[in-house]
Amino acid sequence: MVLIPFLYEVLLPKDHFSMINLAAPVGYGDPTFFAETLQSCYLPAGYTSDVFWTLLVAKYHGWPGGASSIAVIIVGICLFIVAYKYIKWRITASYLAATTVFSMIMYVVYGGDALLRLCFHLFVGSSIFLAFFMATDPATTPLTYSGQCIFGFGLGVLTVLMQTYMNFLGGSILALVIMNLTSPLLDRAGLQKPIEEKVEKKLPKGKQFETIKTTSCIRCGACMVVCCHNLSPILIKEAFDKGNSKVLKKLRADLCDGCGNCTFVCPARIDLRNFTLRAKASLRTAKN
Ligand code: SF4
Ligand code: SF4
Structure with missing residues (x-):
């Protein structure tokens, strides 16, 4: 799993790596621009819509949990309210905060459209599903509150870095695998x-x-x-x-x-x- 991004030229379909480059300004314009490329990657041929609509409401692709982000958020929040005693919501909160801060840092470094970059990091692929459901899996995440916050923060930082520098839309999943390896260590944080x-x-x-x-x-x-x-x-x-x-x-x-x-x-x-x-x-x- 850890090696997948380095093998992306072999393993991933062309439309997932050759066109979207986040280590550059992201914005709108002609068909080679970021937003248009993203649309062509996600939507069936001939289907057009606003890029935010695609990311938030109607994602069409095969990543695990790559359904409508809004639906995932609503179901996730309802679940958190019902089972707040057992769900590790601190991981979700720190993940979303770290992803927001680091995507803004990338915006300062590379320029372009801040909202588009932020929405990309938060909602592309499995990212939002991962924030609410996969990252809070009790069996593979730290026991202590501090450990959970560090886990979520690390997850957010790694996700942004991988999506930016490895052209890997599934950066959040790989980041989760790496952070899961740190759980035994993070169990000791904040005892x-x-x-x-x-x-x-x-x-x-x-x-x-x-x-x-x-x-x-x-x-x-x-x-x-x-x-x-x-x-x-x-x-x-x-x-x-x-x-x-x-x-x-x-x-x-x-x-x-x-x-x-x-x-x-x-x-x-x-x-x-x-x-x-x-x-x-x-x-x-x-x-x-
Ligand atoms: S033993 Fe495991 S399942 Fe039981 S309360 Fe402690 S952490 Fe939860
Ligand atoms: S004092 Fe002993 S029995 Fe009581 S909660 Fe702590 S570990 Fe459990």
Whole structure:
């Protein structure tokens, strides 16, 4: 995947790389100008419309999620409102902010039409679908709030750079693959400082289940938000599973007092309290 842009001359159809050049002023004019080229790339032959209409409402091309940008935004916002507790909206917000800032920097450097350049970076290909749905995939994105903001920012910067200098309309997808590789590292960014005293956190209303079915962790980060000692129960569980007492010590598993908040909120129904207490006990044994 990482090599795809460098192989674009071989892998991509001609109309996707040979004409649109963003490392230059973008604007309107004759058929060789940016807007007209973009139209010819996206619309069926003989179909004409305003370039903004094409980018925002009627995209015709085969990138994943390359449907109408407006429809994607409406569905995305509705989903964020309904499931705001579990969706990592900070990634979307920082991605959109970084893309806007960096496309404006490119406008200052190369000139042309600022709005056209901005709309291109925000709405071309899968970009907007990626911002709302692919980039917020819980399994492949950071757990901490700071990690999520850095992730979204990096994604935006890489997207603009790839679209500008590699002539690769799918720059956002490649940028996402690269940023996904940084997730384990970003999980460590902005970890809350463990506190010795207990702070009662407000928990959502409980539900009674007759049988408890657990699933794999979906990396929502909820357990880290509710821990009354600001611990990272899921990272403690992972370190405990690997028998890594060095990391357990660093994550201060010894502070867990078994309140059970983490188990209570976990949508995957993982008994994090049990794992954390066992990790605490293992640290005690290691000391003796
Ligand atoms: S059981 Fe332990 S890790 Fe879980 S929320 Fe309570 S103190 Fe934190
Ligand atoms: S262990 Fe549960 S609460 Fe914690 S990140 Fe995974 S799914 Fe979310």
